């Protein structure tokens with residue numbers, strides 16, 4: 001079994017130390033970089049399992065790192081969780097559009113970060129083995145990662161959005177509950193609050209609608225319905 005290395009790219013020493021300690025206590029290996037340029041160099045050298053990425057960094061910004069990770073075939077599969085400031089809605093959306101998988105708002109609880117890391121690692125393991133190519137009238141999904149063809153257009157999705165999109169595609173034109181959209185081992189409760197899943201689905205809906213490929217109806221009670229437009 002390979003050991004997971006969580007790469008923390010964070011220039012604030014206190015935050016970095018808190019994250020490092022919490023992740024190590026949870027049994028994960030860590031790697032620390034305190035600026036953007038070192039962070040990108042270390043990603044290429046060490047190929048971490050997951051990246052915890054601060055957005056405001058000296059050297060290279062978190063957004064730039066995110067874009068470079070997604071552009072390189074050697075690193076584009078590595079999940080990224082962004083660390084964003086309170087109120088950083090614009091940054092968060094930009095980061096998700098650039099292919100980040102999840103985000104945590106500062107100030108964070110180290111426990112919460114560990115839960116997010118575990119959830120993203122579990123999803124990424126599941127997607128590495130479980131997500132084959134999907135062909136649908138609306139959307140063709142290629143491989144486990146992020147390239148989705150919508151007609152002639154390519155859409156870049158995070159892994160989380162890829163998983164959600166697959167779940168919605170499997171149930172096209174059907175009203176589904178939030179719980180049905182999160183693949184979980186038997187008996188396990190979702191870690192994400194439903195409000196958060198709801199936000200993820202709204203982000204995905206925005207991308208689908210921008211590409212003119214489909215829409216997602218969002219109904220009260222955390223219920224959703226995907227409809228193709230192609």
Ligand code: CA
Pocket residue numbers: 010011012054055056057
């Ligand atoms: Ca910072």
